[in-house]
Amino acid sequence: MADSTDTRQLPKHVRRNIIDTMEIDTRLLGMIGAFIVICVVFDVWTGGRFLTPRNIFNLTIQTVSVAIMATGMVFVIVTRHIDLSVGALLATCSAFMAMTQTAVLPQWFGIELGSPIIAPVAIIVGLIVGVAIGAFHGWLIGYLTIPAFIVTLGGLFVWRNVAWHLSRGQTIGPLDGNFLVLGGIEGTLGATASWILALIACAFTIMLMINARRAKLRHEFPVKPIWAEVVIGAIAIAAIVGFVWILNSYEVPGGRLARDFRARGETMPEGYSEVYGVPYSVLLLIIIAIAMTVLAQRTRLGRYIFATGGNPEATELAGINIRFLTVKVFAIMGLLCALSAVVASARLTFHTNDIGTLDELRVIAAAVIGGTALSGGIGTIYGAILGALIMQSLQSGMAMVGVEAPYQNIVVGIVLVLAVYVDILYRKRTGD
């Protein structure tokens, strides 16, 4: 077939600038830019207290819980649904896990407090609850065709109060010591392991880039010039090393170290110091981010999730079972809520009745700020995580400069609307 339709095409990218040549996602660039601006502004405003290793460490562990759920929300929104129940689901999972470790296992099964099997069993219980509730939501939405908005709005009421019922509204704690390791400050990799992690991450990045280039060359597709690959690789490696270096610069306070030594019946040597390094919760987020990205971009399930968002009828006509797909998407969302519940309750060191309150709105906002389109079909995992990070930085920064909580929320609300407007303008310009 000849092609006589050039007039209907969008303007071609004749302008080959550096960003085009390097094939960098300009939206990602914009979000990183916004993030950097926020960081610099608050750092100046707070007189250099914002960009300290301590604050960056805190920022990362505060972001994890919302960021984990935001990656799942991307799938939900991409398939043209919404999940208003994630905060409530988090609370229910947290309540189940707290009851398992403080009541069910010690009292019913006679397992001593502090036993190493408590934490894994509690987490597995939480994950099963999360997946089951998520899949149930998916079934109501996919098979009974009740709108997701309604199912999860109902879910918000139900699961928030199922959590209350399980704990009778009480705070449950302290939680198991091994469980707390996933909360953030209670469990970090330390200096050496963090550097090893950085090394692995760098090697992995380089390997991925080389493989991608080889695959293109094998099929004789156009490739980026070598210098562009090297520059991108260098930026990625610098980011990884820089991140780990910052977390490795945060020293454990001397008083705490001395206490740890005393607890072991030892005395702390003079001049001894230790650093936190990468928290396990952040490591968990990184693993989830990689897994979800692979799922989104390189598996059939991911392809069908995006196809459904783009055109549900076409996807169904292509022989894909959209109903079951909906169940899978919400089951994944439920799994991630449970993982978030582990991190959130471990960070608090106990289960509280209001854990995860309003998280549904933060999670949706993170996904949307991260470029997920509510009309479906468009969204990225890294965008949602960056969105969560941007929101958390805004809130932490405002808290540090003494903005009162109600004003913080006003700013976050405005930023959300503004971010979506900028995204609309961006899409109009680029035509995607």
Place this chain on the structure above:
Amino acid sequence: MALDTESRGTPLVEMRNMRKSFGGIDAVDGVTLDLYPGEVVGVLGHNGAGKSVLMKMLSGALSRDEGEIYVNGELANINNPRDARHYRIETIYQYLALADNLDAASNLFLGRELVTSTGLVDDAQMEAETRKIMARLNPNFQRFHTPVKGLSGGQRQSVAISRAVYFNANILIMDEPTAALGVEETRMVANLIEELKSQGLGIFLIDHDIHAVMQLCDRASVMKNGKLVGTVKVDEVTEDDILGMIILGKTPEKGTV
């Protein structure tokens, strides 16, 4: 053009006594149709005559209440789009065919992705295959990394058609393939239909444009109110005869098969 029906052996497709009703209204009411290799059969009728519903039962998009489908003389069990693909029945829809947010290769392979040995989607291989088939169908097509939303109507249609051709369709259902296309693009699609026909495919062509049907089809089947008015050999009737069938439900005196 059309050979004598009796001398052509087994039909590619035979639909017998097809029936489908929606809430008491018979959308398709006991229709029997067949299609032979290398033949284009036009399916005509007003909106709501039941032609799309009939074709959707063949493509597995709708389940049928009654009726049998025979492919190459054997009873075929078609209950969903996957079943239809198994019998090498492919459909080209005008509006429903493509996921706008995905690129050409992802659309071409949707539901039948190529995977690597580790089970991951092999995008590079799919792009390579897409480039190959496009080089044949639409050599000017170069926009392999753009979501198909950004493509022109003709380009989109060539993606949809490439899907059918790539998977070696035996039976092709085209639902108004040229409705959204310009004159030049319509001519391209017409050429493609001729080419596929010469390769021995059977094509059902749903179209409102009687002129196009007269040009492209060997036979035309006209439906009205869910019933088959009749099937005629196109070169033995006039446009007016066919119009009479569509509007009045009147079969012409000669040419009826």
